[in-house]
Structure formats: structure tokens, C-alpha cells
Amino acid sequence: MNEMSLVPFEVKEVINQVAEIPEGVKLMNAPEVWSESKKGSGVVIAVLDTGCQKDHPDLKDRIIGGRNFTSDFNGDENIFDDNNGHGTHVAGTIAASENNQGVLGMAPQASLLILKVLEGSGSGSLQGIADAIDYAIDWKGPQGETVRIISMSLGGPQGSQELHDAIIKATNSGILVVCAAGNTGKQEVQFPGAYNEVVGVGAVDLNKKFAYFSTMNNEVDVVAPGVDIISTYPGNKYAKLSGTSMATPHVTGAAALIINQCEKDFERTLTEVEIYAQLCKRTSTLGYKKMKEGNGFLDLTVGYQIVLNPMEVETKEVTLV
Helix, strand or coil: CCEEEECCCEEEEEECCCEECCHHHHHCCHHHHHHHHHHHCCCEEEEEECCCCCCCCCCCCCEEEEEECCCHHHHCCCCCCCCCCHHHHHHHHHHCCCCCCEECCCCCCCEEEEEECCCCCCEEEHHHHHHHHHHHHHCCCCCCCCEEEEEECEEECCCCHHHHHHHHHHHHCCCEEEEECCCCCCECCCECCCCCCCEEEEEECCCCCECCCCCECCCEEEEEECCCEEEEECCCEEEEEECHHHHHHHHHHHHHHHHHHHHHHHCCCCCHHHHHHHHHHCEECCCCCHHHHCCCEECCCCCCCCCCCCCCCCCCCCCCC
16 A cells, blocks of 8 residues: 545535634634744644645735645646645644634644645555655755644555654654544554654544544544634635544644744753653643543643743852952
8 A cells, every 4th residue: 555545534514704713723722822932933834735725815824835746736846736625724723824804723823834745536645745754854944944843634554664764754853743643433543643753633522522533542642623623725715624634733733832932931942852742741631541632632721831030140240369
């Protein structure tokens, strides 16, 4: 098997216009930390999915670049449009802009690098996904920006050595890799979510009840909202979708906020291991087995204390006697 596909998802409703902060974003308390985290500003996130509607009103200011790794659009690497819908929805949950309309993402000032690895049919090659990860590792933005997070709402029952090696290279390069656990509703593994090096994301509903479809295994790290999630959709529209595909971008956007919070406080760049540790600090258990919820529900107001009065280091002259 040399292909991987979308984690199955359900389109509940397509909507022409909305004006709200989505319930999932509020449930994770993202607005409570937007000030301290600069709303994700400066953090570049590579979204490996079906592409994105580049001119969607809520996304056009967030996209910093992109590339096509599929045979869609005659294989033109410069055309990374979304001919499915899934990728545009994921991108909006991560970083839909503040523009007095539509929806807001978890990190509404983060930047998105759109890497189309799945065709309109929802499938893509393992090699293409591995190549996209390598591209994200080496990518440099117009101001010297680099990718800090990779988000993948895709999966399959088998991985590959090339894919695993690319993920290991990414994490060794300081990039946090966030992946959907899967939507089989069974106790099994789906890749790349089951690789130990990634943040495996399961789903709960908007009442924090475990989603019946969320795949269970010992590599699930956290859970986030994944049922009836409203976000951007092609055609300048919005849609409600369900799946661990929808939970994953909530965690991705949260990680962008955590990076800005903690790097301001620590006054240095965090390693991938440190970002993961800070993410786990912001979880609260829901009482489910660990194979369902991992460390628990990701809540950005848990386990973090805002530094209100940073210590001032004073230097005094010393006279030798």
C-alpha cells in the first residue's frame, strides 16, 4: 500500500455566511490567551491536506505560500487549490482571520503554508506526503520564516519507512507534528497518528464527551473538539464537519499560541520536546481510559500562569576593600 487518504469525515451542513467565534475555539479558551500569545503571529504552520481556497475572505491574509504534491491540476506544483473542501475547513480552524465576518481560528494571526498532498478524491501517495514534510523542513519564508508546526488530518492503516523518517527529521529539526488519530471508532492504529514522534489527536464533542468515531490506541496524546465544527469551506462558504480531522487543527492552532506564550516568557526558542511538554501541561483529564483521551482535553488556560511582573535583574557596582 503506497497511498494514504483523508481521515473519514462527515459534512453536516454548508452555510453561506456566519459571524462568530466557533464553539470549539471558545471551549479550548483560545480567546483567553490571545493577548499573551499574540494570536499566533509569526508562527508558520504547514498544512498537509487537500489544498486550500487561497482567496477565501477568512484565509487570504493568512497564507504565506504553498505547493502541490499531487497529480491534480496536471501536476502543476504552483496550483494548490482545494478541490475537496477538507483542507479549507482545516485551515480555517487553525487560523481564520479577524475580519468582522465569518469565523475566527484558534490562532487568527498565524501564517499558513499550504501543501496539497491529497487529491480531490481524498487520496495521496505516501511518497508525496514524505516529500511535502521534507519541503516544510527546508522551507524559508520571504522574511526568513521557518515552519514551526506541521498539521496532518490524514491517515491509513499502514505507514512507510520514508514517511516515518521524514517525521523524525521534522521533529529533530524542532518542528511539532500534529496528526489525527483516526475515525474508525476502534482500538487500533492509524498512521501517521500512531507514530510516537507525533502528537496524536482524538476527538470529543462540544460537551467534552468522547466522540464515538475517535480511534483509540496508546499513542493518543490529547483530545479536542471534533463534532459539528464550523469553519471555512470552498466557495467563500462555511460548513459544519465532524471527525478527528477537525480536532487536529484545534490542537495545531493551540500549539502556535503556546509557542508564542512560552518563548516570550523563556526568552528563547523552544525545542520540539519542550513545546510538546508545554502542550501536555495544558490538559485536564475527562475520566476516560488513556487510550481514548491520552493526557486529556487541551485547555489553554490550564497549567499556565501569565508572567505579570518579570524579574528585573539589577547590577550594582562592587568596591573591593
